Each structure stands twice: as structure tokens, then as C-alpha cells.
Amino acid sequence: ETGVTQSPTHLIKTRGQQVTLRCSSQSGHNTVSWYQQALGQGPQFIFQYYREEENGRGNFPPRFSGLQFPNYSSELNVNALELDDSALYLCASSLGFEAYNEQFFGPGTRLTVL
């Protein structure tokens, strides 16, 4: 069974650019959530996708957007990058979106904005 994978591992962008991060969910998982983890902090919820539809969103501006594909893989897009967007971006998949469902996390993408 393949776990959650993310690409790329690291990324360096400049302020104002756009970035796309990718996530492959664990086999059979239909729900993908994205989190932002700033240095020294706990992860913060960005949004969640269930069967290709956005299922919930955290307190992030609209320049953070996402997609989920029919194979349940997902993308996180960030437009007009700001310095504060520098963080570890984590993708997590789960079998359903009920509150009791554990989430399985990928290793993350480290984004640096200069």
C-alpha cells in the first residue's frame, strides 16, 4: 500500500509568483486536506476536498485554491506569493471526512518565498 506522496520536496519562489503543489492520496482514500505549517508552529487547516468538491475551508485568502482529480490526487495553488507564505505544506488523506477519521500525512513540500 502506497502512502501519501507530495511533490516537489522543496521549492524556492519569489514574491508575486504563483506555485502549484501536488499530492497523491493513499490508495482508496477519497478525501484530501491541506495544511500550512509555519516554522515552530502547528499545522493550520487550509481546505479539504471530498470527491472533487471543496468540503471545507480555513481562514486563508482566495489566492489559495485547490483541485481534486477523479483519482483523488490533489493540487494546491497559491497565487501572488507573499513572504509569509514560506512554510511546510502538508497534504493528508483519509477514508471519508467524518470527524473520527484519522488523516494520513505526506512528508510535505517546503516552500521558501524570497
Place this chain on the structure above:
Amino acid sequence: AQSVTQLDSHVSVSEGTPVLLRCNYSSSYSPSLFWYVQHPNKGLQLLLKYTSAATLVKGINGFEAEFKKSETSFHLTKPSAHMSDAAEYFCVVSGGNFNKFYFGSGTKLNVKP
């Protein structure tokens, strides 16, 4: 509203001694609670979860946690620390209509030889 407070940002123990990592939560719902561990340059790994069954939950690697509703706590314990336990630990609460995870700020566990 849901939130998690991890009461210690750093905990240091000697190898072979007990570990206690403290977590208090707030939830408008009947909560689901989780503990995850994050080793450097590795993804978050689930240690254990509470989902309204037994209040004492056993997890991997000898960890366990007790759900105390009256104290709104979900502290993580281990009887005997191992060097490999050194990592950052996150307490998580989830509830309501979907599994939006609310993370605490983390506790870094240092294990001394």
C-alpha cells in the same frame, strides 16, 4: 469553536523515565482527539486516537492517552522513554461535520541518555 492547548513547548526526560505530554482541548462537539508525532524531515505519524469509545487509549510504541471530559484533557504518557522518542508531538481535536483538524502548537520531547 474548537482549539487545543499544549501546555509545554519543551519537555526533557532521561531515557528510561516516564513521559507526560499535556494537552487540553475545547470543543463545541463531542470531540475526536488524536496525537501525532513528527520526526525531523518526516511526515506526521498517528500515535493514537480517541473517538468516544474507551477513555484510555493505547497507541503505538508504548504510548497511551486518557480522555478526561471533566478536565477537558487528553494527556499523552509513556512509562519508559527511549532515545528514539525524541521528536515533536502534536495534539489534535476534530469535531462537527467534517474532520478539520485543529492542531496544538506542539511539544518537543528531548530524551537524554
